[in-house]
Amino acid sequence: MQAPDSTRQQILQAAFDTLRDRGFAAATSRAVAERGGFNQALVFYYFGSMDTLLLAALDWTNEQRLAAYRTALAGAQTVDELFATAAHLFEEDRDSGHVTVVSQMIAGSIARPELAPETLERMEPWLELCEQTLERVLGKSPLTQMFPTRDLAYGIVTFYLGANLLTHLEGDRARAEALLARLRELEPLASGLFSRSGGAP
Amino acid sequence: MQAPDSTRQQILQAAFDTLRDRGFAAATSRAVAERGGFNQALVFYYFGSMDTLLLAALDWTNEQRLAAYRTALAGAQTVDELFATAAHLFEEDRDSGHVTVVSQMIAGSIARPELAPETLERMEPWLELCEQTLERVLGKSPLTQMFPTRDLAYGIVTFYLGANLLTHLEGDRARAEALLARLRELEPLASGLFSRSGGAP
Amino acid sequence: MQAPDSTRQQILQAAFDTLRDRGFAAATSRAVAERGGFNQALVFYYFGSMDTLLLAALDWTNEQRLAAYRTALAGAQTVDELFATAAHLFEEDRDSGHVTVVSQMIAGSIARPELAPETLERMEPWLELCEQTLERVLGKSPLTQMFPTRDLAYGIVTFYLGANLLTHLEGDRARAEALLARLRELEPLASGLFSRSGGAP
Amino acid sequence: MQAPDSTRQQILQAAFDTLRDRGFAAATSRAVAERGGFNQALVFYYFGSMDTLLLAALDWTNEQRLAAYRTALAGAQTVDELFATAAHLFEEDRDSGHVTVVSQMIAGSIARPELAPETLERMEPWLELCEQTLERVLGKSPLTQMFPTRDLAYGIVTFYLGANLLTHLEGDRARAEALLARLRELEPLASGLFSRSGGAP
DNA sequence: TATGAATGAGTTTTCATTCAT
């Protein structure tokens, strides 16, 4: 009646939307089905369980965003290019709701411990991508000496998740926006701190 | 046989514990009652609804921790004292579960939108305390010029929440710990950047 | 609103009735609640799960019937008294539906293996009572020599369950009745075979 | 690649296996399809409904076993031959699961009353075969005078079903086996009681 | 002949909440 796996897609999309707009605790099979306008039982027909569906939705957005990040970041060679690219990617994430879904899955993993290892596993590629990019762009600099790219990557992801959590609390995003804008202004400073030749004066 | 409002206290404590150990989505009236070993209906007798109880639990931990922070931070005059005090307070938070409860309430606020403004309101004192402390300790420095204490405070809280979210994903806290340790190592750097007299001693 | 545990009783009775009239596979929480005219959730409020309720219903009828059997059988001293008493008890069982419930629980235990050990355990007292009664009434006879009371007891219970299973297949109970009548006619024969003095001619 | 109605056969076999291993209440179309490794809808394509399939599975095993019984019993002329043959057939039944399926269908017929008359009908040939065999082998004897072969047949089937029900409750079949062994030992006694010439050689 | 997709009604169980006592 419908194109082969368009229904599967529809369910994934509805799950993603529900997770984004209503959060983990409200992402029930009924809510997803209502959101997507399909029969509740279809969730189980295609995914077997809510856990599986939620993780699949996480995979789905992860794949899309990782691809976008990989493509965009590949072009960034300098610290200021990195800042510009990252700022743009962040905006896309915010608009798509990607990080909301990620942070809701992480927050929800405490209520459903079975999800924790699966969700964690899905965070790894981000840490790796972040670390690799930092390494490539920053290289050896006085700051990466004392603050390894591995930890820096972890810190960035951490910050990013926290920012998303808070963003949703406030109706508008004024403060989070302001913070990001500030961070962008730090770029010259970061450029200095992280510049490859930054060691010898 | 028990102090007048000890029951209320018991319920608050049980709500806090449940929120911390099982997360927002699993913090049901039954779970709280089981945790505290009291009758499920008491939740509604004392608090009227789960939402109210959860917010009261947030208030409860907030008050305790804010008091502790205020006392401890009052003694910090220099950047390195601030780092030391903050590190100690963070450890206490981690041990008590305070930040877990906060981040779970924030994450849950998307599923129960009625909670959002209430939870947000309860974040304000933290931002203010953070800002005031930064202002007092850092004063006017080249960095606070370009990165206002208001935004810095927001950034710190953001980071802190994100860190807690991630901590729970991993069984051990190895990575989050490592990151915090690194941050502490940054203190000399921060001391330089934020010193009131702006650089040369 | 109601007498203390009359609701519990009501649920037990409804479960028993449902098991008897509609069988194991149709003894759902909804069916039981409809039968008893109470809220479906009460089943779980009082018994926690359907398995527990079904076993409790089995316990309930078991206790009643065991008590009746113990009282009635205690008076039977001779083989013919035993036949008469047993015939009467069987009729009561048939009328109450006791054995139907037992056999349905046994049959259902293959679909819900968790029930099997519990159900089996609840059969033991019957085997014991049966064996003890046979021992007391038959004593040492040529036949109990070659056919021990333990096995005889098992055989009687076996037969009884089978009879009940079949009874339900037929709208009327004509054939099962006829069989029981025949068995009663066997009494003089049994009297001879099992008479204590039956050995020496 | 497969014989014309091998699919039908496959489904029958899977239904039989499911009924035997998981019982009536768990013999769902999905369970059968999983068991046989075919599409769930095939059940309805070939049999129209679960009821029909289950009855067809009963027919299937009935036909096979009835044929085996007819062949084997035809050779039994004396009581001891009958005992030996029956013992062997019983063992085959136990191994194939035939009686389990029969007793599960009988037990399930109370939950689905539509099945009852159909299942009953499928018991008739057994009663007839049993009766005819008893008549042929026992003929007119003092005991068959007072205990007609019709009732005796019914009693044997009854006992047989009950034995199967109980067998499944216990993990091992120790007790049921012991009982059957005992019954076999009764053969000399039975030979005497049922001998055509009524007693004195 | 066969199947993947789909569904409405059902399953067990849990939810927040109310209320009489």
Place this chain on the structure above:
DNA sequence: GATGAATGAAAACTCATTCAT
């Protein structure tokens, strides 16, 4: 102040069955 009882709605998930292809 406290509680056991009760409930309607909702949770995740399964059911037998249909249907277009």
